[in-house]
Amino acid sequence: MNPLSRRAFLGRSAAAGAGLAIGFYLPKSASAQTAGVFSPNAYLRITPDENITIVVARTEMGQGVWTALPMILAEELEVDLKQITIEQAGASTLFGDQGTGGSASVRTTWDPMRKAGAQAREMLISAAATQWGVTRESCKAESASIIHSATGRKLSYGSLATKASTLPVPDNPPLKSGDYKLVGKSTPRLDTPSKVNGSAQYGIDFHIQGLKYASLTRCETAGGKVADFDASAAQQMPGVTFVGKIGDSAVAVVADSTWNALKARRALKITWDEGPNKDLNSAAIFEALHHADESKPVKFFSVGDISSASGKQIEAVYQLPFMAHAPMEPGNCSAHFRGTECELWAPTQVPQDCRDTVAPLVGLKPEQVKVNVTLLGGGFGRRLEHDYAVEAALVSKAINAPVKVTWTREDDMRCSTYRPVSLHKMSATIGDDGLPTSFRHRIVGPSINGQKGSQPVNGVDSDFPDEAAFIYPIANISLESVVTETPVPLGWMRSVYALQMGFATESFIDELAAAAGKDPFQYRMQLLSKDSEIKYFDTSWSTARLRNVLKLAAEKAGWGKPLAAGRHHGIACFGCFSTYAADVVEISIENGAPRVHRVVSVVDCGQVVNPNILEQQIQGAVVYGLANVLRAQITIDKGKVVQGNFDSYQPIRMNEAPKVEAYFVPSTEAPTGVGEPPIPPLAPALCNAIFAATKNRVRALPIQT
């Protein structure tokens, strides 16, 4: 399966609800045969000396899976978090898809992790009951022991491990339906201690004896190649052991330290064949978007008939730029090619894709490639690619030694994949009551999945089902897609199309409210006033749940109450990745620019697993999203990305970070994700606040151009 359809699969199977059951199986453990070790499934091992190991088959990139996923299993297993050890799974055949993205880690592992814990608990109960010669019903599991309630006898899980490992594994162990001990409780992260003393190991920290250090100069023009290169000067530099072409479009320098590799790289003389895109620039890209052939738009969601609607016509066009993920840890990967096998130490969101992509490129089969997953210094979708892993494997093969490839910040900015540009052509009619009688949203832009080679399903990018829902029950709706092409490499960036769709949709709804002369919050509440389920692809969206997050956000923000002088509110709500989110942004205008003081952000993500991490994710989404709105912009000139480092692509720093208040609507629905959903409403809420303050409508991002 290629990475693109993989991500789409993640989203769809999770969103479908029933898909969880279909896609769900509990893998047998690889270590099940180890004598005395109790491992009823691949997620769990209990040894006679009381070691309880929970395996995490998603990548920890800051979103908290090393804590949230073990909590889910531990809940059913009846163990405390302090009694367990976490093990990060590498690329495996045991866990199904291990891709980490689409805010899907909790929603896709909720059932498997619960069942994994419950299986073990039931077997441990059986083992103890047999040993005591009592009924299973007279025994209970508690804090890593089985207790015989009547007599107070107690056996630890370790002491039961050998016996339990001989018992049949139940297919359908009973699961809790509430009354949780861990789930839903604010719980400190298990990875925090290692992240405050420097001991946490990220990809870039990898080291083994004999490790070499590589830096690559890549063609910064999409589609360009190395025509020729002169290695002589670089080869004379201190510590350099290899200079050579890697693939068609890069030259690697290998040295005895990162610095020596970086320095020698500057001495390379490369002649580029920049190819057909050497004159590409941003102005031409947007010009082409505005003149795209829109004769055959694909309608991916349709209700009624927009041409039949009457009323006052309102139109607007919104525009978004390319953006870069820019995680704090620059791209890197270590590899050791050893002839008939290759081992990778990769900061990756897709270990299986790394394995499957690297293998043929170094002449091996996938089973001959071992991918160890490290901690990620931020992912944001950038590490859904595997370019860094391919480079490391190719260099290791070329030098026949272990090597670490480290990208510079400029490499990361200029040779990345980018959130696609898009245009959003909106039109609506509003009736005498001011409410819309029709709503059309046509997104014009390149397809991420299409560019990467997975054919759009019925002409629609396979991310749209998770990221482009429209939850207002209007009588006539048409969501349309016009797919264009771009040579600029595209990637999935935190919230992906939901940012574009949310910005355009919720800005335009605000325009309709303004045209109707209504309060933007009340207008949305009126649109959502009737409870209804909206079937969108495989997901059923509830107007009531969207209304509830909107209402709570307005209440907490004090919507409609007097604000301090010069302060203004904007509001927006959006649903994506099966989660509902609403933001209220409070701003002032200082020197003609918005200053964000406070953001109230509310989600309904079903059952919350760990409110502590939920708050982190919402705070982070707001700060990340704010940079997207204010100034995140990748521009192209003469075929190359203009921005290079944090001076020309400036993230939000503390002096611009607003106060963020995170809330959730309590729910017992199956959990969904929170990493991405708070981002889409932020851009429109901020721009709607700017409108409230200035009567100027922001229709193109970033705000600061």
Add this chain to the structure above:
Amino acid sequence: MSTFNFRVNGSEKTADVSPDTPLLWVLRDSLQLTGTKFGCGAGLCGACSVHINGSLARSCITPVSQVAGKNVTTIEGLGANSLHPLQQAWIAEDVPQCGYCQSGQIMAAAALLHKTPHPTDQQITDFMSGNICRCGTYERIRRAIHRASAGGAK
């Protein structure tokens, strides 16, 4: 290649490297002290922050030749025998998400508290805005600094 002697976290260290090698790469590649991170290589993000003779420095743009004979403190040595109050506060507030920038954030915060033991919100903002966190942990960083400043109480 030249030889440079200096102290890191109280231990004598020797590096045989070219004089222009940034301290960052000496720490990471030569001494295997990888808690100090590479973020931008240009002194823009603060992920590489260390203390040199007690002063906050960006190790990615500090040539090792300037460190000869000096005392370097990294995140690994910030708390001499136990966790520094800031590290304890970082745990209490559960600050890190991806965690990559946090070594630099804590080293910067330690420099702040050394000069200003009880900083105001504005003083924290002014000092800490040199460090970038893409995960957006700023609010918890602020809370943790206040907590450490108050001696662990809150």
